[in-house]
Amino acid sequence: MPPRARKTTTKPSQSDGNPTDADVSAALDVIETPDSELDELAVVDDADNPIPTELQFSTTRPAAEAAKPKTEATLLTVDGYELVAFQPKPAAWNLLLGSMSRSANAADKSFAMWDIVRNTFDEASMMYIQDRLMAPDDEFDDEILSNIIVALIKQWTPNLNRAQRRAAAQQRR
Numbered sequence: 001m002p003p004r005a006r007k008t009t010t011k012p013s014q015s016d017g018n019p020t021d022a023d024v025s026a027a028l029d030v031i032e033t034p035d036s037e038l039d040e041l042a043v044v045d046d047a048d049n050p051i052p053t054e055l056q057f058s059t060t061r062p063a064a065e066a067a068k069p070k071t072e073a074t075l076l077t078v079d080g081y082e083l084v085a086f087q088p089k090p091a092a093w094n095l096l097l098g099s100m101s102r103s104a105n106a107a108d109k110s111f112a113m114w115d116i117v118r119n120t121f122d123e124a125s126m127m128y129i130q131d132r133l134m135a136p137d138d139e140f141d142d143e144i145l146s147n148i149i150v151a152l153i154k155q156w157t158p159n160l161n162r163a164q165r166r167a168a169a170q171q172r173r
Contacts, residue, residue, distance in 0.1 A: 073122075074155055076148065078132070078140070083125040083148075087156045092119060097153070110142070116149055 019027075043051045074085045088096060096119060099112035117129055132140035 074152065076151065078128075078144075078148070081128055083128065084122040085120045085125065085152055086122070088119055093156070096120075113142070113145060113149055116152075117145070120152065 043056055045051055072086060074087065076083045076085065087093065096112070096116050099115060100109065104112065117126055121129065129140075129145065132138050133142075133145065
């Protein structure tokens with residue numbers, strides 16, 4: 001018995017990879033419709049259900065940030081390679097440090113440390129750290145990364161003792 005012909009999911013009209021006449025017609029209809037007549041796109045979720053307007057929020061997003069000047073950076077070196085870190089805004093800094101609570105387990109600590117790396121180092125420095133951490137025979141490990149993060153925290157934190165920090169907090173209230 002000869003082998004049966006194999007079925008394909010490609011329609012004969014599309015076997016050459018070109019769009020069908022219906023696809024071309026639909027695209028031309030959209031192109032030829034004036035912008036003023038096109039409906040505003042509805043905001044929908046992944047299942048194409050409309051999202052109510054009271055659950056839609058918008059802010060003015062800043063234009064793409066230009067590269068920060070190195071003068072605002074904290075520079076450090078690891079094995080002679082220069083890393084560039086930028087102190088986050090106070091709200092972000094509090095959030096990052098807050099993720100290192102006393103009840104944090106090892107996974108929480110790892111996530112918080114990487115979150116600090118992602119949010120404080122420039123792209124090249126972050127990639128360098130990631131490459132070093134992922135290299136199987138490299139001595140760069142989480143202990144060295146911890147030392148780097150502790151050094152940044154000390155660099156970016158005012159040198160106040162506990163009583164001075166409490167007094168400063170009282171003045172802000």
